[in-house]
Amino acid sequence: MTRTTAISAVFAAAAAPAYAAAGPFFSLRNTDFIVTIAFILFIGILLYFRIPSIVGNLLDKRAEGIRADLDEARRLREEAQELFASYERRQREVKTQADDIIASARREASSAAEKAKLDLQASIARRLKAAEDQIGSAEADAVRRVRNEAVQLAVGAAGQVLAGQGDASGRSAQIDAAIKEVADRLH
Known part of the structure; x- marks a missing residue:
């Protein structure tokens, strides 16, 4: 075929x-x-x-279920948008707070640096003053020692001069006069 x-x-x-x-x-x-x-x-x-009414009821129930699902989806979408907007607001607030914290930390750091600088200057000034006081005290001690040494030398010299000069009562008056003169010159 x-x-x-x-x-x-x-x-x-x-x-x-x-x-x-x-x-x-x-x-x-x-x-x-x-x-x-x-x-x-x-x-x-x-x-x-009554199959058409049963089918119609089933289709109506299905349509109501779909409407309910759509309404629920809309509601969830709105909630999600509100939540998203809330998170965005919170993020902006947190960013603002972080910026404020950073600015505050910078201000505090510069303030602390300035205070540390002033404290260092005050410490240096105190140490210089203490050193000057020590130098002044050492100078005063040196002057006092020199005076004491000079007084002792003067008394010793006066004693030798007087020993070579005259009697005891005259020497005694001269010693008193010499001591008074040395005391007047030192003060």
């Missing part, structure tokens, strides 16, 4: 039910009539058991 013959045989077999519809329409041998009656009977059964 050729290819065209095979295709013709398939079409002929497919058209065979159409030949069954030949003849009077209201006959049980007519497939169109049987199919029409079966279809009307099927529709009647559907209407008798």
Whole structure:
């Protein structure tokens, strides 16, 4: 068999039910009539058991569920947007607080540095004053020692001069005068 013959045989077999519809329409041998009656009977059964209202109710429930889901999604979206806006506000507040803390820390650091500088200057001034006081005290000690040494030398020299000079009562008066003169010069 050729290819065209095979295709013709398939079409002929497919058209065979159409030949069954030949003849009077209201006959049980007519497939169109049987199919029409079966279809009307099927529709009647559907209407008798209220299948369209059941299907409609199911579709309405499904539509209500979808509406509820959409409303819930809208509500969740709004909550998410509010939460996002809240987080953005909080982030801006935290950034502002961080900037304030940094500025405050810088101010405190510069204040502490300035105070440390002033404390260092005061410490240096105290140490210089203490050193000057020590130098002054050492100078005063040195002057006192020199005076004491000079007084001792003067008394010793006066004693030798007087020993070589005269009597005891004259020496005693000269010693008193010499001591008084040395005391007047030292004070």
